[in-house]
Amino acid sequence: MSKVNLKDLAKALNISVSTVSKALRDSYEIGDETKKKVIAKAQLMGYSPNPYAGFLRNQKSKTIAIVLPELTNNYFIQAISGAEAIAHENGYHILIYTTNDDKEKERSILNHLLNGRVDGVLMSVSSNTSQYEHINALIQAGIPIVFFDRICHEIETAKITTNDFASGFLATEHLIHSGCKKIAYLSISEHLSIDHKRKQGYLEALNKHDITIDPLFVIQCSTDEKSNIQKIKKLLIGTHKPDGIFASVERLALTTYQVCKTHKIVIPKDLKVISFSNLRTADLLNPSLTTITQPAFEIGNEAAKILFKHLAKRKSIIPNENIVINSQITIRGSTNPKYF
Amino acid sequence: MSKVNLKDLAKALNISVSTVSKALRDSYEIGDETKKKVIAKAQLMGYSPNPYAGFLRNQKSKTIAIVLPELTNNYFIQAISGAEAIAHENGYHILIYTTNDDKEKERSILNHLLNGRVDGVLMSVSSNTSQYEHINALIQAGIPIVFFDRICHEIETAKITTNDFASGFLATEHLIHSGCKKIAYLSISEHLSIDHKRKQGYLEALNKHDITIDPLFVIQCSTDEKSNIQKIKKLLIGTHKPDGIFASVERLALTTYQVCKTHKIVIPKDLKVISFSNLRTADLLNPSLTTITQPAFEIGNEAAKILFKHLAKRKSIIPNENIVINSQITIRGSTNPKYF
DNA sequence: AAATCTAGCGAAAACGATGTAGTAAATATA
DNA sequence: TATATTTACTACATCGTTTTCGCTAGATTT
Numbered sequence: 122m123s124k125v126n127l128k129d130l131a132k133a134l135n136i137s138v139s140t141v142s143k144a145l146r147d148s149y150e151i152g153d154e155t156k157k158k159v160i161a162k163a164q165l166m167g168y169s170p171n172p173y174a175g176f177l178r179n180q181k182s183k184t185i186a187i188v189l190p191e192l193t194n195n196y197f198i199q200a201i202s203g204a205e206a207i208a209h210e211n212g213y214h215i216l217i218y219t220t221n222d223d224k225e226k227e228r229s230i231l232n233h234l235l236n237g238r239v240d241g242v243l244m245s246v247s248s249n250t251s252q253y254e255h256i257n258a259l260i261q262a263g264i265p266i267v268f269f270d271r272i273c274h275e276i277e278t279a280k281i282t283t284n285d286f287a288s289g290f291l292a293t294e295h296l297i298h299s300g301c302k303k304i305a306y307l308s309i310s311e312h313l314s315i316d317h318k319r320k321q322g323y324l325e326a327l328n329k330h331d332i333t334i335d336p337l338f339v340i341q342c343s344t345d346e347k348s349n350i351q352k353i354k355k356l357l358i359g360t361h362k363p364d365g366i367f368a369s370v371e372r373l374a375l376t377t378y379q380v381c382k383t384h385k386i387v388i389p390k391d392l393k394v395i396s397f398s399n400l401r402t403a404d405l406l407n408p409s410l411t412t413i414t415q416p417a418f419e420i421g422n423e424a425a426k427i428l429f430k431h432l433a434k435r436k437s438i439i440p441n442e443n444i445v446i447n448s449q450i451t452i453r454g455s456t457n458p459k460y461f
Numbered sequence: 462m463s464k465v466n467l468k469d470l471a472k473a474l475n476i477s478v479s480t481v482s483k484a485l486r487d488s489y490e491i492g493d494e495t496k497k498k499v500i501a502k503a504q505l506m507g508y509s510p511n512p513y514a515g516f517l518r519n520q521k522s523k524t525i526a527i528v529l530p531e532l533t534n535n536y537f538i539q540a541i542s543g544a545e546a547i548a549h550e551n552g553y554h555i556l557i558y559t560t561n562d563d564k565e566k567e568r569s570i571l572n573h574l575l576n577g578r579v580d581g582v583l584m585s586v587s588s589n590t591s592q593y594e595h596i597n598a599l600i601q602a603g604i605p606i607v608f609f610d611r612i613c614h615e616i617e618t619a620k621i622t623t624n625d626f627a628s629g630f631l632a633t634e635h636l637i638h639s640g641c642k643k644i645a646y647l648s649i650s651e652h653l654s655i656d657h658k659r660k661q662g663y664l665e666a667l668n669k670h671d672i673t674i675d676p677l678f679v680i681q682c683s684t685d686e687k688s689n690i691q692k693i694k695k696l697l698i699g700t701h702k703p704d705g706i707f708a709s710v711e712r713l714a715l716t717t718y719q720v721c722k723t724h725k726i727v728i729p730k731d732l733k734v735i736s737f738s739n740l741r742t743a744d745l746l747n748p749s750l751t752t753i754t755q756p757a758f759e760i761g762n763e764a765a766k767i768l769f770k771h772l773a774k775r776k777s778i779i780p781n782e783n784i785v786i787n788s789q790i791t792i793r794g795s796t797n798p799k800y801f
Numbered sequence: 802a803a804a805t806c807t808a809g810c811g812a813a814a815a816c817g818a819t820g821t822a823g824t825a826a827a828t829a830t831a
Numbered sequence: 832t833a834t835a836t837t838t839a840c841t842a843c844a845t846c847g848t849t850t851t852c853g854c855t856a857g858a859t860t861t
Contacts, residue, residue, distance in 0.1 A: 124577070124602070126817055137841045142819060152839055169576040173522065174817035176513040177846045184556075192542050193741075198532050205532075205559060214578070216524075217557050219545060236509040237464070238554070262464070378745045400742065401533075405718045407747030466847055477811045482849060492809055514847035517816045805860065812853080819845085829836065 195399040203421025228255040245271040248310035263437040269424040277441040289322025299458040301365030305338040307373040368396035394455040408454030528584040535739040543761025568595040585611040588650035603777040609764040617781040629662020639798040641705030645678040647713040708736035734795040748794030
């Protein structure tokens with residue numbers, strides 16, 4: 122409770138503050154005898170250095186921020202876990218900020234980080250972010266940033282993603298192989314590169330298998346769940362309806378399941394579903410959901426590693442780099458070709 | 462990029478540092494003219510105060526820590542979201558630490574927080590924590606702590622929980638009303654008060670309905686998933702098996718589902734399942750899972766509110782208080798009495 | 802006209818740790 | 832023996848703010 126500082130320690134030992142400081146940092150300038158005494162006394166008095174004093178002095182806070190759209194998303198949580206593991210190893214602390222997919226909140230958060238509160242940032246941009254001055258400002262301020270998943274091509278730095286195009290291609294092809302002829306794509310946002318790439322994969326697969334691309338089957342969803350339900354319902358209930366759905370994110374697959382449940386659409390008989398997802402319960406759903414699983418933990422891990430590597434070198438400029446960690450497809454009941 | 466500080470501003474304006482500081486903080490000592498000039502210049506030069514300098518001076522960091530066992534748990538994520546919302550409103554920042562349910566890691570984390578890095582702590586204790594010196598040390602150091610969910614009765618402070626006993630009672634009674642005669646309880650840890658209370662509710666319900674309590678039906682699970690699978694498998698496959706399971710936490714319900722799936726045990730025909738859970742997919746599982754849902758967001762929200770209330774008053778001692786926010790039971794397919 | 806007050810500002814001391822430069826004594830070198 | 836070097840330590844400036852305490856005009860009171 123006493124908040125012991127170096128001065129207290131110095132007084133108690135009858136030596137100078139600098140000697141105490143150096144002794145504790147094991148400086149060559151200090152004799153072994155003194156070091157031992159200081160360390161013992163520090164232990165005894167329960168000394169623990171004031172972090173902010175050091176930060177002020179060194180202009181380094183041993184803290185990073187993770188900025189992401191939302192927490193209620195298994196992918197992001199696993200990514201945080203991955204980053205946290207590395208951070209803990211390196212003695213870094215993690216500040217969490219969520220943007221709620223709101224561009225303005227994202228900007229406000231980054232502005233708050235400009236003042237040196239953190240040494241670096243891990244970030245997944247919000248889905249409606251289309252301008253990047255606030256991100257550039259951060260880099261200009263000497264705070265390195267590493268993107269993961271929802272990246273910003275326009276910014277030169279390290280970016281960790283999964284093989285979105287190939288996965289999108291594979292997912293779509295899997296639906297085709299399962300017998301689907303009319304495949305819809307549920308898009309999360311046209312601004313996001315991951316969405317764009319997944320959609321490109323989808324289109325490419327349709328092309329390869331000579332399936333005419335139907336613009337009505339590309340559904341622009343949003344963060345508004347109610348509107349998504351309406352859109353998916355309209356898609357699935359009308360006369361012109363798909364026999365397969367490729368959901369770009371987990372949330373949209375669940376919404377699809379919900380809509381199907383309330384409207385008695387049977388998966389996989391009436392509709393096959395595949396989705397990007399890190400859901401633990403994918404296997405336990407009714408029916409079990411065929412997923413493309415991103416290695417979220419590894420992605421968070423890798424992003425943090427790269428950031429810390431540069432922070433250790435005091436290099437605030439991270440060269441442009443695209444790191445891809447492949448996703449894995451797990452085939453389950455929702456795309457079972459038997460039921461048709 | 463320039464890292465403008467007060468001194469730079471002062472020089473540019475040809476006035477003193479203190480005047481600039483006071484002008485920016487809207488002090489009565491400074492004239493309106495000067496204030497305007499300073500604010501304009503600050504804007505122009507992109508001044509943003511160094512947070513650590515202020516922290517050092519004020520001994521307040523506007524930062525709190527959330528310490529919890531794990532992130533891959535919907536309850537905790539929702540609680541964080543609830544706390545984050547309030548924190549953002551109050552201009553507080555959130556550091557996240559996970560203990561992995563490891564007592565030693567928990568202790569190490571709290572020790573790191575002793576030095577004043579944070580102004581306060583929100584915490585859910587790890588399930589094997591049975592001694593509390595490290596928690597007391599924090600309070601002794603003047604850092605207030607508020608518990609939520611996995612609380613520590615032994616520490617005097619505010620604690621936010623749900624009505625665990627009543628919910629445990631209700632859950633068990635619901636199984637009984639659904640026709641169960643042999644009900645097992647999956648315990649997460651004997652050290653946790655939430656587990657204890659839920660179990661008490663379970664026992665009380667059995668008592669009320671004159672069902673003999675079978676010690677073999679209280680299964681001590683752990684954080685080791687493999688061992689849990691074994692225990693649940695043993696429980697469900699032997700000759701002396703239950704017809705109902707009450708899982709104290711979501712994770713154990715999912716493990717039960719998994720075991721049932723691999724061993725062709727049909728829920729709810731062979732076994733009925735109810736669980737505490739904040740799973741978004743509860744309704745989409747096969748079969749849909751009857752849950753007791755904790756108001757996780759509200760609990761996190763409330764915990765943060767109480768902490769900030771005391772931080773604002775610079776009161777580091779939070780009086781003992783037990784706040785209970787009720788859970789809600791949602792009856793779904795996994796306890797359907799029709800199937801027997 | 803002298804005393805008091807007040808508005809508006811500046812100088813300087815914190816906050817706690819770090820590192821540079823300096824110092825005295827002890828040892829090594831010539 | 833005189834000089835150079837090493838050893839072990841201390842004084843002090845520094846990081847960027849905040850805040851207390853002065854100080855100086857001018858305004859107001861007596």
